[in-house]
Amino acid sequence: MRECVALASSRFQPAERISLRMTAELENLVARVRACRICVENPAGKPLPHEPRPVLRPSSTARILIASQAPGTKVHLSGMPFTDASGDRLRSWLGVTSDEFYDIEKFAIVPMGFCFPGQDAKGGDLPPRRECAAAWRAPLMAxxxxxxxxxxxxxxxxxxxxxxxxxxxxxxxxxxxxxIWENSIGPKVLPLPHPSWRNTGWLKKNPWFEMDLLPFLRSEIRYRLG
Incomplete structure (x- = not known):
């Protein structure tokens, strides 16, 4: 099985430390995700146009889950989530450093689609593959x-x-x-737009996002980071 770049990159954390943040059950589950080829061998629609390279960072100890969409081209190459301009903007929204963001004890990052889905005719990223959530999301959350x-x-x-x-x-x-926050059952939920540069216009049209939601978000993040 291909080595798990997204979980074992020494640039961010030693593999042995990361393993301490995952139970044996979760480690086994992630290994199965790494080996998954549903989108190639039994796809829901057209097959993935390249070899699968799942990018996710689940954690048994983190209190914060970033439920994102799917890796883009840069993340597909790096094997680490949010190593792009979207990641810079997201970390700014959260008010955290890169070290905090990539501390698997603090943040779990599990996108809806684990692999880069490819691009459409206009060069935009395709939606997350449906197979990932159907096969893996419920057991990962559990x-x-x-x-x-x-x-x-x-x-x-x-x-x-x-x-x-x-x-x-x-x-x-x-x-x-x-x-949504007040009526969340179980974990608290906060909805966010994608931090892509493509949403810069949306941010300008909706100044309340930065004025009202982001201060609240940063406060909740800091509370959980201690």
């Missing part, structure tokens, strides 16, 4: 019992984690963040 804050980035994560609480559009969902 193996991360300490999660008490889920940051749902984009409509795919919001649909899975929020169900009927998600509004018809992403803007409506994020605007309703206070109600």
């Amino acid at each position: 193996s991360m019992p300490r999660i008490d804050l889920v940051l749902t980035i984009g409509i795919y994560a919001q649909s899975w984690h929020m169900g009927a609480a998600r509004r018809p559009s992403l803007t409506e969902t994020v605007m309703d963040w206070r109600s």
Whole structure:
């Protein structure tokens, strides 16, 4: 099986330390995810246009889960989530350093699709592969019992984690963040737009996001980091 770059990169944390943050059950589950080839051998639609390279960082000890969409081209190459401009913006939103963000004891990062899905005719990233969440998300969530804050980035994560609480559009969902927070059952949930540069226009049209939601988000993050 291909070595788990996203979990064992010494640039961020020694592999032996990371293993301490995963139970044997979770380690076994992640190994199965690493070996998964559903999107190539039994795809829901067109097969993945390249070899699978799952990128995820689950944790048995982290309290914060970043439920993102899917790796982009740079993350596909690096094998580490959010090693791009979107990651820089996301860390700014959270008010954390790179060291804090990549501390697997503090943050779990589990996207809806584990592999880069490819691009459409206009050069935009395709949606996350449906096979990943259907096969793996429920058991992964069950193996991360300490999660008490889920940051749902984009409509795919919001649909899975929020169900009927998600509004018809992403803007409506994020605007309703206070109600979603107050009515969360189990882990608290905060909906976020994707931190991509493509959403810069959205941020300018919705200044309340940076004025109201982000200070609250940073406070909750800092509370959990101690």
